Amino acid sequence: MAIQAPKGTKDVTPKESYKWQYIEALAREICEHYGFREVRTPVIEHTELFLRGVGDTTDIVQKEMYTFDDRGGRSITLKPEGTAGAARMFLENGLFNDAQPTKMYYLNCPVFRYDKPQAGRLREHHQFGIEVYGAPRASADAECIRLAMALLTRVGVQNLAVHINSIGCPQCRPAYNDALREYLRGRYGELCEVCKSRFEKNPLRILDCKEERCKAVCAGAPTILDCLCEECKAHFAELQGCLTSVGVAYTVDPFIVRGLDYYTKTVFEIVARCEGYAGTVCGGGRYDGLMAELGGPGLPGVGFGMGMERLLLVAELSGADIPAPRRTDVYIAALGEAARAAGFALADELRGQGVIAEFDHVGRSFKAQFKYADKLGARYVAILGEDELAKGCAKLKDMATGEEQMIPLPALASALKN
């Protein structure tokens, strides 16, 4: 093959697109029930947006962005996540002047990260995500988590676990960072190289390290939950109360910190465990400082992102029941030029009446047309040969029972609908 798709990208073929459409339809339906409206923002943004929004010390910004200069010399970046673009859209369109909160979702949003591809991770993937702006109370956080769980369970993903944490706010986190550094200082030599470099600029990330030795060191570390200010404590308590009240089981995991700089207070991950894949399917949290960071009013935000490829992967691995696409109602088998002309028009007529009708564009024999109709899974074949045409009828064959019946052409549509 001369040209193949770029590394880390994946085609959706006509044989599998129905699975995507199924999940998209469920997501739309659930979002509607929760009062969210769809937004669509550009695939490209000014690089500056992500430097300020996502944070210039994050892995995403430092080594995973698709950044290039356009012909006008502007630095442009393919969006690496959904929130920054949504926030920019919100500010640029002055939506903060409307009654708050603003609840939005995006679906099939392409996001790009220059990463090494592997199971459940691509360079271009598509996210479903939601954003709630202007809602300071923790009930909004809980609503986001509840919505994510509603979709995941509805899609059929098994063995889900919700992990929540609070990473505090600008008032209480510096104190925690000091406490953490104080604790780690004595065991600094035991940390991995990456964590040593994190020590000064972002010690919180050390808690997230997957290295066994770092985990061992962190096991006895002070937790941020002990250092939260009164406001953050109350917020976290409200979140837990809300989750409990809607039946969302969760575990408090002081080790999740998330990879984006904009988070404050609530962070959460929803993890799925199944044969073949175990890991995060949804990650999100609160970002009360983001809007101000982007030069807008100090409105709070909360939301999550969910990778659709990953969602589909775990859904299939969990044996989710994804309904097959609608079958062909009738295949019109015509032979001879006059019959073909009539058959072509008949197909169009039937489609206009809501029937899924197919017609031969290859010029196959009757036998081959039947075979093809069978492959399509057609319920009926309408036979239109010279005999039938002369009578103004079609012979309708039920492919399951084999029964045949002569039907006048004008009555076909209603016969098919029964």
Place this chain on the structure above:
RNA sequence: GUGGGUAUAGUUCAGCUUGGUUAGAAUGCCAGAUUGUGGCUCUGGAGGUCGUGGGUUCGAGUCCCACUACCCACCCCA
């Protein structure tokens, strides 16, 4: 960025260890087996520059090297 594996028909793979005439299977695709009828069965057909480039050899799908791509794990994340 680090480590491991793989690359042969549309697809899933065998053949490679012990180099040797026209490279196989299954499945899919096309056609035929009563002249206007599917599924099951049978028969036939099309389809491969054996990832790319170099090397060793009388001879390379098979051995060696490089490159590329893909898969898996680490890291990070969705």
